[in-house]
Amino acid sequence: MAYEACPHSLGGWAPVQLVGTPGRCAGRVEVFYQGVWGTVCDDLWDLSAANIICRQLECGRAISAPGEAHFGEGSGKILLDNVHCRGHEQHLEQCSHAGWFSHNCGHQEDASVICSGDWPELRLVGGSGRCSGRVEVFHQGAWGTVCDDLWDLNEAEVVCRQLGCGQAVSALGKAHFGPGSGDIFLDNLQCAGVERHLGQCAHSGWSEHNCGHHEDASVICSGDWPELQLVGGSGRCSGRVEVLHQGAWGTVCDDLWDLNEAKVVCRQLGCGQAISSPGGAYFGPGSGDIFLDNLQCSGVERHLGQCAHSGWWEHNCGHHEDASVICSGTRSLSGRHFW
Structure with missing residues (x-):
């Protein structure tokens, strides 16, 4: 099917834009023709056509060519349908199509493009x-x-x-x-x-x-987890659990605290297996902030930050409820051995 040339003044090509996303390089395809912006139907729409849009907008290469109004339905005219590009075209209207305003689509079939360039920070x-x-x-x-x-x-x-x-x-x-x-x-x-x-x-x-x-x-x-330390025990692998958050160390409340949470702490610190998960400020009460409460781990997490909790600073505890851990990597505590 031969394409129709654009009757733009001075032989110009119909402008295109991508609409409905945070940046100019992804969105619903819209074309300006005879004084109005209109959409393109997704029949035959593929990466070859999307690449031409990305090239025309200087937005890098096409990553995806979604249809079915992926970025929301447009309004007004549907200008093009059955657009078929070979990939070498410089402008969309150089591709074959059904003719301007000729289509059998609704806006639920609006074509879209995702290019490699320009994304929100x-x-x-x-x-x-x-x-x-x-x-x-x-x-x-x-x-x-x-x-x-x-x-x-x-x-x-x-x-x-x-x-x-x-x-x-x-x-x-x-x-x-x-x-x-x-x-x-x-x-x-x-x-x-x-x-x-x-x-x-x-x-x-x-x-x-x-x-x-x-x-x-x-x-x-997974790339970022709160730093932990155990304080008040016989070494670095037993003690009161403290978390570094916003430049300060704070404690963890013992509500819902059990061996599942202790396993995660021991794993994160490289301290072997969890032996015990005492609460009630077993290694003495901390000071300052209580950062976390109602921590719930399954026990398989690699870092404490993977576990659900009430939110930073959200708690109903005092330091007499500070949570503690004893890991197998520490040997003695008051003459007892934990292996």
């Missing part, structure tokens, strides 16, 4: 380091949060990958690391989990949400 706030915390996105000169609707490990995987923080360990909602302030930028994010950047995922649109900051989404990645 991310950070994680309120955790123990740069690889855990509340998800915040930089948009139009300000940092804002992400709502936890539909938030799961797929989205967390993308965040961890984008930040170079290893694998996603947990995808937390309900402002697990504390509520943010300012704008809530994104809601209903849906990632496949293989995307390299959060901007490759579908969402409701910038600032389109039905959330409050009590629903801010968070992530814990």
Whole structure:
């Protein structure tokens, strides 16, 4: 099928844009023709066509060519259908197509493109380091949060990958690391989990949400865990559990504390097997902050940061409830042996 040439003045080509994402290099394909912006149907849509869009926008190479209104449905005219490109074309309208305004589609079939360039900056706030915390996105000169609707490990995987923080360990909602302030930028994010950047995922649109900051989404990645120490025992492998957070050492409450949590502490410290998980400030009460309460581990985690808890500083304890651990890597305590 021969393509139709664009009747633009001075022989110009129809401009294209990508709409519905945090950046200019991913989104729903829209083409400007005869004074209006319109969409492209996903029939025959593939990476060859997507590559041409990315090349035309100077956005690198095409990573994906999703259909079915992946970045939301457009409105107005559907300008092109059955677009078939060989890959060498410099502009979309050089590809064969059904003719301008000729289609058998609805906007639920709008074509999209994800290119390799241009993604929003991310950070994680309120955790123990740069690889855990509340998800915040930089948009139009300000940092804002992400709502936890539909938030799961797929989205967390993308965040961890984008930040170079290893694998996603947990995808937390309900402002697990504390509520943010300012704008809530994104809601209903849906990632496949293989995307390299959060901007490759579908969402409701910038600032389109039905959330409050009590629903801010968070992530814990494998690349960053709170530093631990055991204090008051006979060596580094027994004592009161203390966690380094925001530059200070604090304790852990003994609510729900048992051998599962102790196993994780011993593993993280390279101290062998967990022998005992005493509570009640067994090695003496700490001072300063009580950072964690209601820790719940399965016992197989590599780091304490992989376990669920009430949130930083969220507790109903006193230091007389500080949690402790005795690992097999320490030999003696008051003349007793633990192996």
